[in-house]
Amino acid sequence: DVFASSESILSGPSARLDSLTFPGPILGEDVSQAPPPVTVPRAERPLRFIYSYFGVFGDPLIDSKSDPFPDGLLEKLSAQGVTGVWMHVVLRQLAPGGPDFPEFGAGHEKRLANLSRLVERAERYGINIYLYMNEPRAQPKAFFANRPGMAGLDLGDRYLMCTSHPRVRQWISDSLTHVFREVPNLGGVFTITASENPTNCSYAAGHADCPQCRDRTQREILLEVNRTIAEGVHRGSPDARVIVWDWGWRGHGIAPDIVAGLPKSVWFMSVSEWALLINRGGIEQKVGEYSISAVGPGPRAKTHWRAAKDAGLKTVAKVQLNCTWEMASVPYLPVLDLVARHCSNLAREDVDGMMMSWSLGGYPSPNLQVSQRFHDDRQANIDDVLDAIANERYGVDAAPHARSAWTAFSGAFEEYPYNGEVVYLAPQLYGPSNLLYGKPTGYHASMVGFPYDHLDGWRGGYPAEVFAGQFEKVAEGWQAGLEAMQRVVDHTGDERRATAAGDLRVARAIQLHFASVAQQARFVMARDALAADDLDDDTRAGLRDELLAIAAAEIETAVALYPIAKADSRIGYEASNHYFYVPQDLVEKVVNCEYLREELGASSE
Numbered sequence: 001d002v003f004a005s006s007e008s009i010l011s012g013p014s015a016r017l018d019s020l021t022f023p024g025p026i027l028g029e030d031v032s033q034a035p036p037p038v039t040v041p042r043a044e045r046p047l048r049f050i051y052s053y054f055g056v057f058g059d060p061l062i063d064s065k066s067d068p069f070p071d072g073l074l075e076k077l078s079a080q081g082v083t084g085v086w087m088h089v090v091l092r093q094l095a096p097g098g099p100d101f102p103e104f105g106a107g108h109e110k111r112l113a114n115l116s117r118l119v120e121r122a123e124r125y126g127i128n129i130y131l132y133m134n135e136p137r138a139q140p141k142a143f144f145a146n147r148p149g150m151a152g153l154d155l156g157d158r159y160l161m162c163t164s165h166p167r168v169r170q171w172i173s174d175s176l177t178h179v180f181r182e183v184p185n186l187g188g189v190f191t192i193t194a195s196e197n198p199t200n201c202s203y204a205a206g207h208a209d210c211p212q213c214r215d216r217t218q219r220e221i222l223l224e225v226n227r228t229i230a231e232g233v234h235r236g237s238p239d240a241r242v243i244v245w246d247w248g249w250r251g252h253g254i255a256p257d258i259v260a261g262l263p264k265s266v267w268f269m270s271v272s273e274w275a276l277l278i279n280r281g282g283i284e285q286k287v288g289e290y291s292i293s294a295v296g297p298g299p300r301a302k303t304h305w306r307a308a309k310d311a312g313l314k315t316v317a318k319v320q321l322n323c324t325w326e327m328a329s330v331p332y333l334p335v336l337d338l339v340a341r342h343c344s345n346l347a348r349e350d351v352d353g354m355m356m357s358w359s360l361g362g363y364p365s366p367n368l369q370v371s372q373r374f375h376d377d378r379q380a381n382i383d384d385v386l387d388a389i390a391n392e393r394y395g396v397d398a399a400p401h402a403r404s405a406w407t408a409f410s411g412a413f414e415e416y417p418y419n420g421e422v423v424y425l426a427p428q429l430y431g432p433s434n435l436l437y438g439k440p441t442g443y444h445a446s447m448v449g450f451p452y453d454h455l456d457g458w459r460g461g462y463p464a465e466v467f468a469g470q471f472e473k474v475a476e477g478w479q480a481g482l483e484a485m486q487r488v489v490d491h492t493g494d495e496r497r498a499t500a501a502g503d504l505r506v507a508r509a510i511q512l513h514f515a516s517v518a519q520q521a522r523f524v525m526a527r528d529a530l531a532a533d534d535l536d537d538d539t540r541a542g543l544r545d546e547l548l549a550i551a552a553a554e555i556e557t558a559v560a561l562y563p564i565a566k567a568d569s570r571i572g573y574e575a576s577n578h579y580f581y582v583p584q585d586l587v588e589k590v591v592n593c594e595y596l597r598e599e600l601g602a603s604s605e
Contacts, residue, residue, distance in 0.1 A: 049356065136160075291320070333409070395491070
């Protein structure tokens, strides 16, 4: 298990790839040292929280051996200005259900004891723990047999627990009070009250179908749920933070009236880049979330933050600083110019806090250092910040080359064909490990799952040619950055060489992923064109040659990625999915491509 300890992610064997040399461990810092003394009281720490790179989904608090927050990770995050980490929980597992819901709460004592230990250890590093509140969860229909009026929307096999019923709200409030009294040093919670996951009856604006909610507005329901959560938390711990996220409100539309009605005790959060307009390859798109390539903030967040400030609320920007579903198979994207521009913009917006990742992107990286600098000095100059980080990370001789690399990577990434379907369905997360198929599979790509050969799903609103061409632009631009990054390694002294080598390794893996997406798209395009019945011999031969060349290129890409993935346990890994691929999958890809080449060669004889 490469994640048996925090050190395993912060060190790794050496490797060599063609002319790119990677000596020594990824990061050589000592992670066993004692944490510095905590001097800032819990309630006064700035709000800068992130998900754990070691996060565990499911029921992480039931197993006392499960550790989503290794000491080495907490120490490094704290050093980069992180003051909080968050985790998924289910409320009915954390507190007794009382007389109304005696089924709830089995094992809650053990979970809270484990949570207390995590909170105590994080506290030693000046880090608060926040709980994700996506409540209440739907229940089987039999659950409501003797609970008249508590059944909300009908989901087929389940009903929602209707929050218009006072006893449902009382359970939410009392449960949170119990949790925060039993674990008094918890940092707080953040809420999503209109997610894809069925919770309250307005979660998808479907409350008109609920007998209890049909005469109410989404605004009334959302405000009531968030007020109930805030009351419960603050009754248990008055200093804990309740962060209300506008995700999904009015179908991700504009809702300043909801913002204005929130309790004065909460912080208000919005996705920074939402609703940005971009043009990639001549195709206009509107950004949703999970974008580093599009620099925020966007109009939705600005509108909602303004309404929150007018209502006397503190504001929070939800961003992705390390990586996004645009590319999540690496610990971070070295596009520091883009990160610095975004953080500088947020500093000028005077937001009060920052959620720095969803369930991906929790690695301690130089991107987090950029954010820390703009938090500490809201008037900081972008070039000064990046120069300082380059000097500290690589030394004065290598720093100019690092700046050149970061600028090249950032410019290339701005060509990324962003679209919601692209980031969820295209093969950038699997890169060269995704197999080629000589005949259409008919399978549909799944959300951040297996892409198969579903090009029409991958490309979102982009024509196939534009989609492939944009990934080619990203890969080609990234290659120029790799050349500069190699110069960083060459000019870095021995004490920093391991860090530079690890950063080069990550950057090289990213370029191979982007190049592979373009190659896979070209393969599907040529394969499908070859299936036409009315082709002349020359056209058919040309398409077959193109397929042979792409298969050969994919072999080269998989072979190039193999030693990187072998040397660096971070490659191919992301916290919520764990490994998209392992080195052996790259071996399979080579076998796959060799087989296809034999098939194509045999049919051309």
